[in-house]
Structures are given as C-alpha cells and as structure tokens.
Amino acid sequence: MKRMLSGIKPSGELTLGNYLGALRNFVNYQDEYEMVVFIANLHCITVYQDPKELRQYLKDAVALYLASGLDPQRSIIFLQSDVMEHAQLGFILACNSYLGEMNRMTQFKDKMTKGENALTVGFYTYPTLMAADILVYDPDFVPVGEDQKQHVEIARDIAERFNNRYSPTFKIPEPLIPKVGARIMSLSDPAKKMSKSEHQDKGVIYMLDEPSVIRKKVASAVTDSLGKVAFDPKNQPGIANLLQILASCRNCSIEQVLPEVENLNYGEFKKVVADAIIDLLEPIQNRYREIVSTDLLEKTLFEGKLKAQAIASRKLKKVQHKVGLEIFKK
Structure with a gap:
C-alpha cells in the first residue's frame, strides 16, 4: 500500500476550507493509502502564539480530525513536536539548502513585499522543516492545495540534491491536488483564501460555528449586482465561491448543483448554501463534543507518536550515517 502524508498548522480554529480542502480527503484516502497525518505545531510558533490559545487550537484540531472520520487504527495521527526527528532532520536539510531557495518561497516574499521586517529565523527556514516533515516518512503522495504546491516542490528539490x-x-x-474543494475562498473577499488567520471573522466559516452564526455569515457574503447565479469566477467571484462551497459540501461538481440554484435570487441561493454547510458540519460537531469528553485524544496522540517515531527514527539514522554524523554504524 502506498503511503500518503499531510498535516495542518492549527494556528487558529479550523475552518470549513480546512475540512473541504484537506480533512475530508484524508478520511477518503484511508481506504486507499497508508495515511500519516500530523498536527504541525512547530510551524505554529514561527510567529508568536498565545500558549493557552495554542494548546486549545491543538486539542480542537485533533478532536476535529477524529470527528471528521480519521481512524487511529488506519491512520497515524500525532503532534509534530512529539517526534523529534522532524527538527533534527530539518537542520540537516537546512545544511543542504540555499538562501536563494528560501528567498524565493512565496510566503516569505509576500511578507517582505508588505514591509514586514520582524520575521523570525524560524519563519525564514520553515521550508526546510516542512521538507523534513515530508521526507522523514518517505511518502508517495502529499495532498496539497494549489497554493501549497511550492512546499512539496522544494522538498523534492532538496531530496534530489541530497x-x-x-x-x-x-x-x-508527488503532490496531489484535489479536484473539488481544494481552495475555498473568504466570504468577505473571494480573492483571498478562507483562512483561520484571517482577521475578519465574518469571511470565515469555522468548523465549530453554530448554525445561526453560519447563516449570518453566508447571508452577508459578498456577491455582485448582476442578480444571476452563474459560475463566472472572473466577473462573479463571490457567487462562484458560494457555488464551489455548495458543490464541495455536497461532494459533487458545480455542474450538478447549478440547475438547482441558477433561477434563485441571491437571498434564496445563500439559504441553500447555508443549509448545505450546516448539514455537513452538524454531525461532525456532535461527534467532536463526544470525543472531547473522553481520553481518546491523549490515547490517539500517544499511539500515533510511537508509530511515527518507529518510521522517522530509521530514516534519521540512515541520514546521519550518510552525512558522516555517526562514527560507528548502529
């Protein structure tokens, strides 16, 4: 069975975009691949995080992974920081990477373009840690959104160089980009990705949002003055985004949902979208509440750590020997 690896950086509450773009796919992939799924908490602290809030984000992320259908018996689920081989391999890979590569990373360039000068060294070198996150498990595939493909590409470059x-x-x-739901955009600004770090909460549907909150956010979603429901991302980005959300929530294509809504006014259309989101998230929220009242989180992370360490330690020992860090081969 081929191996697939991915993770989510829970620097905030998980969003509908996280679920549609990643979590749901992880659940489906369990039947086809050996899944290695980690919570990228080391990447969270490349910028300052309130420790109390971060702990809650981490707990919620694991609980939502499980509530979404990830099975600890079929997937390895763990905290990145619990497997120290990630950081050790990250440093070795940093020693086999170049400044030019780091300077070309999109996230770094975006921050510099915006004039953000208080960037940490950890933020600058995060691509080498991300490469270690991937390469230490020898995965065949890494599912990513289109905007994250660069992270897999630099991991491939570093691996080939090594x-x-x-x-x-x-x-x-190999990067694997889902065809449906790979990139859900903000409700308030459809030019931007729906992000857990977005400052305007009204543009973000969180996985734990109450139904009334979801309805209010969808009702206030940006649209246009054309008054027709059509999939036209260039001229109607807000409507196109809502159609993408509707199709993704129902796990079907935009062509399949369009006949149902193309003759509705925008208010009626938004109600259909909100209903679809609520129908999708309510069972997950109910399961989440059950999970957090048990010891399943702690048990899952402990067992996942042991399984991940068993794989990662073998790879790190091999790497250490290759570069000459071991005097005697063990």
Whole structure:
C-alpha cells in the first residue's frame, strides 16, 4: 500500500476550507493509502502564539480530525513536536539548502513585499522543516492545495540534491491536488483564501460555528449586482465561491448543483448554501463534543507518536550515517 502524508498548522480554529480542502480527503484516502497525518505545531510558533490559545487550537484540531472520520487504527495521527526527528532532520536539510531557495518561497516574499521586517529565523527556514516533515516518512503522495504546491516542490528539490550528493536516501514525493474543494475562498473577499488567520471573522466559516452564526455569515457574503447565479469566477467571484462551497459540501461538481440554484435570487441561493454547510458540519460537531469528553485524544496522540517515531527514527539514522554524523554504524 502506498503511503500518503499531510498535516495542518492549527494556528487558529479550523475552518470549513480546512475540512473541504484537506480533512475530508484524508478520511477518503484511508481506504486507499497508508495515511500519516500530523498536527504541525512547530510551524505554529514561527510567529508568536498565545500558549493557552495554542494548546486549545491543538486539542480542537485533533478532536476535529477524529470527528471528521480519521481512524487511529488506519491512520497515524500525532503532534509534530512529539517526534523529534522532524527538527533534527530539518537542520540537516537546512545544511543542504540555499538562501536563494528560501528567498524565493512565496510566503516569505509576500511578507517582505508588505514591509514586514520582524520575521523570525524560524519563519525564514520553515521550508526546510516542512521538507523534513515530508521526507522523514518517505511518502508517495502529499495532498496539497494549489497554493501549497511550492512546499512539496522544494522538498523534492532538496531530496534530489541530497540523493545526488550522498547516494539515494529519500523517496521523491508527488503532490496531489484535489479536484473539488481544494481552495475555498473568504466570504468577505473571494480573492483571498478562507483562512483561520484571517482577521475578519465574518469571511470565515469555522468548523465549530453554530448554525445561526453560519447563516449570518453566508447571508452577508459578498456577491455582485448582476442578480444571476452563474459560475463566472472572473466577473462573479463571490457567487462562484458560494457555488464551489455548495458543490464541495455536497461532494459533487458545480455542474450538478447549478440547475438547482441558477433561477434563485441571491437571498434564496445563500439559504441553500447555508443549509448545505450546516448539514455537513452538524454531525461532525456532535461527534467532536463526544470525543472531547473522553481520553481518546491523549490515547490517539500517544499511539500515533510511537508509530511515527518507529518510521522517522530509521530514516534519521540512515541520514546521519550518510552525512558522516555517526562514527560507528548502529
């Protein structure tokens, strides 16, 4: 069985976009792949996080993973910081990477363009840690959104360089971009991705939002003055985004949902979208409440840590020997 790896950085509450773009796919992939899924908490602290809030975000993320259908018996689920091989391999890979590569990373360039000068070294070098997150498990595939594809590409570049320099060591992973729901945009600004770090909460549907909150947010979603429901991302980005959300919530194509809503006014259309979101999230929210009242979170992370360490430690030992860090091969 081929291996697939992915993770989410829970620097805030998980969103509908996180679920439609990643979590639901993880659940479906369990039947086809050996899944390795981690909570990228080390990446969270590349910018300051309130410790109390971060702990809650981490707990909620794991609980929502499980509530969404990830099965600890079929997937390895763990905290990134619990497997120290990630950080150790990250430093070794940093020593096999170049400043030019880091300077070309989109997130770094965006921050610099905006004049943000108080960036941490951890933020600058996060691509090498992300490469370690991937390469330490030798996955065949890494599911990512279109905007995250660059992270897999630099991991591939570093792996190929290391393999050529020291002899074959890492498997070269392939990015896998979902066809539906890969990128859900903000309700208040459809030019931007729906993000858990977005400052305007009204543009973000959180996985734990109450139905009344969801209805209010969808009702205030940005549309246009054309008055017709059509999938035209260029001229009607707000409506196109709502259609994408509706199709993704129902796990079907936009062509399949369009006949149902194309003759509705915008208010009626938004009600259909809100109903679809609520129908999708309510069972997950109910399961979440059950999970947080048990010891399933702690048990899942402990068992996941042991399974992940068993894989990662073998790879790190091999890497350490290849670069000459071990005096005696163990």
